[in-house]
Amino acid sequence: MIEIDGITKRFGETLAVDSVTMTVETGTITVIVGTSGSGKTTLMRMINRLEEPTSGEVRINGERTADSPPHLLRRRIGYAIQGHGLFPHHTVARNIAAVPRLLGWDRETIDARVDELLSLFGMEPAAFRSRYPQELSGGQQQRVGVARALASRPDLLLMDEPFGALDPIIRARAQEDLRDIQRKLGSTIVLVTHDMEEAIRLGDMVGVMDGGRLVQYAAPEEIVARPATGFVADMVGDAERPMRLLSLIPAAEIVEEGRADGAPLPRDATLRDALSACLWSGRDAVPLDREGQAPGRVTLDGIRARAEAGPTTEGHAP
Numbered sequence: 001m002i003e004i005d006g007i008t009k010r011f012g013e014t015l016a017v018d019s020v021t022m023t024v025e026t027g028t029i030t031v032i033v034g035t036s037g038s039g040k041t042t043l044m045r046m047i048n049r050l051e052e053p054t055s056g057e058v059r060i061n062g063e064r065t066a067d068s069p070p071h072l073l074r075r076r077i078g079y080a081i082q083g084h085g086l087f088p089h090h091t092v093a094r095n096i097a098a099v100p101r102l103l104g105w106d107r108e109t110i111d112a113r114v115d116e117l118l119s120l121f122g123m124e125p126a127a128f129r130s131r132y133p134q135e136l137s138g139g140q141q142q143r144v145g146v147a148r149a150l151a152s153r154p155d156l157l158l159m160d161e162p163f164g165a166l167d168p169i170i171r172a173r174a175q176e177d178l179r180d181i182q183r184k185l186g187s188t189i190v191l192v193t194h195d196m197e198e199a200i201r202l203g204d205m206v207g208v209m210d211g212g213r214l215v216q217y218a219a220p221e222e223i224v225a226r227p228a229t230g231f232v233a234d235m236v237g238d239a240e241r242p243m244r245l246l247s248l249i250p251a252a253e254i255v256e257e258g259r260a261d262g263a264p265l266p267r268d269a270t271l272r273d274a275l276s277a278c279l280w281s282g283r284d285a286v287p288l289d290r291e292g293q294a295p296g297r298v299t300l301d302g303i304r305a306r307a308e309a310g311p312t313t314e315g316h317a318p
């Protein structure tokens, strides 16, 4: 359990973090969300003492972090940042093994851990172990970055906008993978993002920061159903916009040739209807009735691409 107790950080005149108190339970994901400059990164960096608090303290499993030398503390706490920070001249295996090597693990244990993590992240160890970061796709580099942060089985993994550099489709996959792996390993994760949708999707608990203050700390359902302030409500509203947008776009706009299983949706169905039908039936395409022609199909990929294009077509303001 991580207890953040009345923690405050001042940079000169700036009150970056203002007396934040929160408890993170072991084996959960806590997401800190807020706009730029709200203090979320500073709050997180005070957990592993990359920043020293002006006042207040942090305890990990009852031990005050202030009593642990920062370099020892940071070996127990994984840290993954946007752009992954991999060492370009080291192989994937050596990158993942960085902290276990520092900790003096023996070679077989390290090799086994590297292979275990690569497999867990869906990367065949024999194919990836000896590659260099520049020989990987962006999504693979990001996975190696997270694998590295998890390698020494840290008490806690801190993640600062880990998916910020990924395009939206990979991002959704990366979030699902993280969730799966966190469940399998039982890791405790604190993740910082400016994206409320990501917070709602990933967090067991969501903390919303505004102007250095923690304005709400609750389960995602609670945040959505009962936002504590207007600011939280606005952030939730922004997150729901893609869904609202989907219900305004006719599925006919992205219908394509080809068949799909199931009863055709009516020709005036919206993308939201099509998405619901796909999710409900577990299919990645559904048929759509068309005027004077055989039914076409609407695919999940098509829906996703159209949602990401945003309200580009005239008359579809969200």
Ligand SMILES: Nc1ncnc2c1ncn2[C@@H]1O[C@H](COP(=O)(O)OP(=O)(O)OP(=O)(O)O)[C@@H](O)[C@H]1O
Pocket (backbone or CB within 6 Å): 011, 014, 015, 016, 034, 035, 036, 037, 038, 039, 040, 041, 042, 043, 194
């Ligand atoms: N080292 C520093 N020196 C002076 N001011 C700082 C320093 N680090 C952060 N700040 C200020 O503290 C406030 C909070 O910054 P912080 O980086 O924690 O916000 P954030 O919510 O993580 O924002 P972003 O999403 O842009 O990273 C900002 O006003 C920032 O300018």
